[in-house]
Amino acid sequence: MDLKTFHECTIQVVNYVMNYFKIVKDIPVSHVVKPFYLREFLPEEAPLKPAKFAQILEDFERKIMPGITHWQHPQFHGYFPSGNSHVSALADFLSGLLGVQGFSWEASPSCTELELIVLDWLAKAMGLPGDFLFHADMSQGGGVIQNSSSEAILVCMLAARAQALKDLRIKFPEKDDGAHLIKLVAYTSEEASAGVEKAAVICMVKLRKIESDRKCELQGHQLQKVISEDIMFGLIPFFVCATLGTVACASSDNLDSLGLVAKKQRLIWFHVDASYAGNALICPEFRTLLKGVDNVDSFNMNPYMWMNVTYDCTCLWVKDRFNLQEGLVDDPLDVMHKHPDQAVDYRHWSISVSRRMRSLKIWFTLMYHGIEALQAHIRNHCKLAKYFEGLVKSDARFEVTNDVRCGLVCFRMREQEQMTRELLEQCNSSREILMTPALVKGQYVIRFSVNAPHLTESDMNTSWDIILKYTDVAIAQQAKLHVISEKVAVDTEPFKITPVPSK
Ligand SMILES: Cc1ncc(COP(=O)(O)O)c(C=O)c1O
Structure with a gap:
């Protein structure tokens, strides 16, 4: 064209x-269409000859829009x-x-740098603590755009698992990782999104879905009870995922009491899935939801839900970007460059190597x-x-x-x-x-x-x-x-x- x-x-x-x-x-x-309605309207194979753009747009209107x-x-x-x-x-x-693809800083510097800056902007606008920012004194943290909340939860659970296994390897050098893996347990509430379950399946760890209180909010004492039982049975708690704004009824877990319980366990990584309600934190009157956020290790929200940013776009912040990279680092020669120590290479922060420039x-x-x-x-x-x-x-x-x-x-x-x-x-x-x-x-x-x-x-x-x-x-x-x-x-x-x- x-x-x-x-x-x-x-x-x-x-x-x-x-x-x-x-x-x-x-x-x-x-719509009123039935499954596979579109097969009737489109040819079985891709056209060999070009069509006029106006024709494509007309087909879009007549054939695709009815299924929207x-x-x-x-x-x-x-x-x-x-x-x-x-x-x-x-x-x-x-x-x-x-x-543009932003797998490394070198691949397009502004792709990486804009993402670091706008995620800092958002974190500040939402009232997240300074240690989630990339450009802040003494901070080891930073933000990254993920494909979805489910992927954000997955990368955090992978990092938590890598950290836990590293620790257990040192403590019990005679055992192999498999022996520890079967003991690792993640915790969330029964109202949490399916993304937590998927992450646990992929990480091959147990998941406890804990019954929340009458208002569908998970409280620290409910988490404590289940953790204590598991420890008694020789299991190893390593990950907690709380939700701000659950899918079913937009209830929010009590970060304050959950964080206190989570941080009593040396190995636990405390994640918050604030996909929906996290957006509301730009309004100071919602910040009571953040009470206890100091004990949180990672936090995700979806500006595509409630901040008028087009789908897809999930923002994830971590307090320790070096921990996040445990298990995700890959350094093939073709993506290496001259500034690996000064610059950020986002491929180490996510499952996919490449990334679109969603920060724009x-x-x-x-x-x-x-x-x-x-x-x-x-x-x-x-x-x-x-x-x-x-x-x-x-x-x-x-x-x-x-x-x-x-x-x-x-x-x-x-x-x-x-x-x-x-x-x-x-x-x-x-x-x-x-x-x-x-x-x-x-x-x-x-x-x-x-x-x-x-x-x-x-x-x-x-x-x-x-x-x-x-x-x-x-x-x-x-x-x-x-x-x-x-x-x-x-x-x-x-x-x-x-x-x-x-x-
Ligand atoms: C609280 C919460 N977590 C996770 C998800 C799933 O989000 P994603 O499709 O980005 O994985 C949703 C979707 O509605 C949600 O409301």
Whole structure:
């Protein structure tokens, strides 16, 4: 593609996007396609001859878009936000075109250096302690962008495992690593993300998922109890993962009491997965969540969720970058350069060797919006969640089941699990709204996440009206099922044997 054509095509894409954002609120939020629908629309093999760009864009609209779920739709309330901003997307566009890979400092110095700086900026904006910063006196720490939270947790668990094994090798030189590995135990709460489980499987260590308290928050004494039991059985605790903003109900573990317990054990690495709620720390009123952070070894959050940075982008900070690199260092000749001791080579901080220049989209976003606008965005979502909570509570048929502090409201129909399931099914199949379910302490709830940027109370009212409309449908549906099941019960009443009268 020559530059003139590139310019024309870019304008076509920008026009497409402009129109999309104009109409997205008026189209169904979700798709109706079935698995493998796309095979019917695309040829079995890649074309040998070129197509015109306009044709590709038309195919995109007719064939690909029907299978898209509209995450930026005002009635998209599923999962957590996939926050984006146009400025962040433009930075990603630039990053893609530069095609820079940052496996070493030398491979593109600004790729590495911008990442170090913007992660320091973010850490400061979130109130993380100075020892998580790269550019700070006496600090051994620093930040790095990972592909996902799950990978961030994995690299920390790998580092913790490497450290623990190193220590045990010195203490018990007669034993091999396998003998120690089967004794290593990681701990997290039952509400933690699946990423912790995946990391434990990959690291081949045991994982204890501890029951949290009534508010779904893990407390130090609950961790202590399980650790003590394990030690009694000769096991070796080596990793704890706490969560700020759990997937199911946005609850947050008690870092303060967990840290005190974790740090009593010499080998334990204490990680915090703050994928969602970590974003809110840029607002000082959320910093109570950080009480006890001094005992934390590593901390991750996803600015792609709640800070209007396009997906993907997970930020990870560690207090000791040299410990993080245990087990991840690789030095093939082709990536070596003249400054290995002064410069940072990010390939030692992650699973993949190469990396995109994702720091550009954080930098563009922070520069263009400024922290104050991002704080306003988070506060708006929290305020709207409270407003929605009020709507739910105003109808006696419903109850709110979580402590609404962030942008997530969990609710259900009072003591009516089947009806709650039916309501979610009716809402989602209408394609007017999209929400997702969760099981919290065994209870089925609907998660309503405030997601799209620039939402207002009027959007919350629209969503609530849709929910009320389908509540009536769900009730009618359940009543119909009840009548049918009663009829079936009558029709199939078992044949009764009349007892033979005794003489
Ligand atoms: C608390 C938490 N941790 C981890 C994840 C998984 O994130 P990722 O897909 O980046 O691994 C999520 C996703 O919603 C999450 O909410």
